[in-house]
Amino acid sequence: MTSPHLQAPRPARPGKRAARPPKGPAGPAEAHAGEPGGTAVVQAGPGAADPQSHPRRSLGDTLFKVAAGGFAAVVLLIAVGMAWVMTQAARPSIRAFGLGFLVSSAWDPVRNAYGALPYIFGTVTSSLLALAIAVPLALGIASFLSELARGPLARVLGFLVELLAAIPSVVYGLWGVFLMAPWLRNGPQAWLSRHLGFLPFFRGTPFGVGMMGAALILAVMILPTISAVCLEVFRAVPRAQREAALALGATRWESTRMAVFSYARSGIVGAVILGLGRALGETMAVTMLIGNRPQISASLFAPAHTMASVLANEFAEASGDLYLSALIEIGLVLFGITILLNILARWLVWRTVGRFGSTPAA
């Protein structure tokens, strides 16, 4: 029995895929033409023509290749430069505090004592809370858009979700401060405080602005990232996987769970890590909503601080070399964490989608 789906692939895909090199073992050798044979022709072109009769041509080719390669190498230069320059600039602080910088809670510009623990705590807690909210939603969105919705409806809804990623961070912050925080304070937080106030998580006065507000706005902001990558990963799952499950009598949800989710598992993990990376570094909206107080509190109502928000708040006014270099070291820690997470995430997504699958950068 052949399902109609098997013969009719999604109309949107082939146009995009067909021009790409075949997935899988496509090595660099055949990377730049539609057909593996194309490379040979392209490469042989300049060489096959008599080099003596057209000396300028090969010179132009060489110059262009070197120039373009130089520009491509700029990204490598930027990456290495960031690590090097920031390490150099953070050296006074690294020398003064060593590894204790990461576990100390002191932050006193007057006494020149600095430790990043409250900021690391704030960053990690707000990001993990945001993930806890955003991941189920993103999975729901991605499975709706890839498994259930069809045609223009799917495209319009997908576009609207992606628009969330286009809204500038500072606009999220503005909306968060003037609309979400008051709503949070008078609605959910007041309720939680009344009924679950005995739990340490809901102790204290709800301000609206605080850890919970920051986590909520982060969840909204990373939602499009996670759902876009999940969607791409789901679409890379071979149709035959779903057909097989459906043919065995699985319902739509069972086929999604068994065929799609399990096939796409490493890609989903990659999407989540990518979202985590975004959440860790998100600055403006968090700065406006987290309350900016460097403390470690179990209460979700309490104000906190993150690595990104302390940079946004204090960097421009920091006076004194050690103060500045302590802030730069926080930036360096953030850089290191996000680079590692991104390498891991890209690798996981690549494993599912294939080397040349595009990952939306936004």
Place this chain on the structure above:
Amino acid sequence: MNSSLQSAAAGDSSSAPDSRFLRRKAVNAAMTAFSLACVLLALVPLISILAFIVSQGARAINLDFFIRLPKPVGEAGGGMANAILGTLELVGLACVLGLPVGILGGAFLSEYGNSPLAPAARFTADVLSGVPSIVVGVFVFALVVRPMHGFSAFAGGVALAILMVPTVMRTTEELMRLVPGSLREAALALGVSHWRTVLLVVLQNARGGIVMGVMLAIARIAGETAPLLFTALGNRFWSFELNQPIAALPMQIFTYAISPFDDWHRQAWAGALVLVVLVLAVNLVARVAVRQRVGGTP
């Protein structure tokens, strides 16, 4: 899960098949409803943000906003003309610095994929696009602001360019890859040199999509605040010098939003409205145009 599937496949009818079947149908319906609810829930903040910005911004915006400088604290009125111009200057500077790198680098990734540099650069570009923008600000501070002994428009432009390069490079590569190999071969067969083929045939064919990709990248950096906070710093007056601090719309919105003055809050709303309209218009145009051209998913 496997046992239920097997029994379902075998047409199992021994132990209450109806209830099991109904339960599976119910779970299926519940999960369908859940995923639809997720989509709708995601639209709530989007609609709320747009509605709030439009309603608040429309009340606050006027001609003065576009043509006047900010007034000192306590005086009503004034505008963000310098910040609007500053954003344009910073974005222009970022384009001058970043676009050649991004586009030619992307051409290299697409056309010289067999060079050992290509996979490394591609991977690094992907990883760099995940580096937080505030970290780029810290980097540019140490790289440019400190040696130059002052905050400057140039430093802001460098920061935005660094944010822009990875995206533009990968987009250019993707779009040049879509150009059929036969076009390259046709040009080469006619005796056109390789580099002219790349620039005049391949890049030319991918031009429309690349322009849209660049527009999206511009829309993204135009809304960036964090990397400018300690590079361009902000300025309450006109500024045309590359080595002087300069204002930018997102930064001005931030400053006004966290201030305690109602009049400044209104200005922040107006600024947010301008920024959002700009960013959404570019996104809408770019995505529709790209879809028509490429015929694929965005």
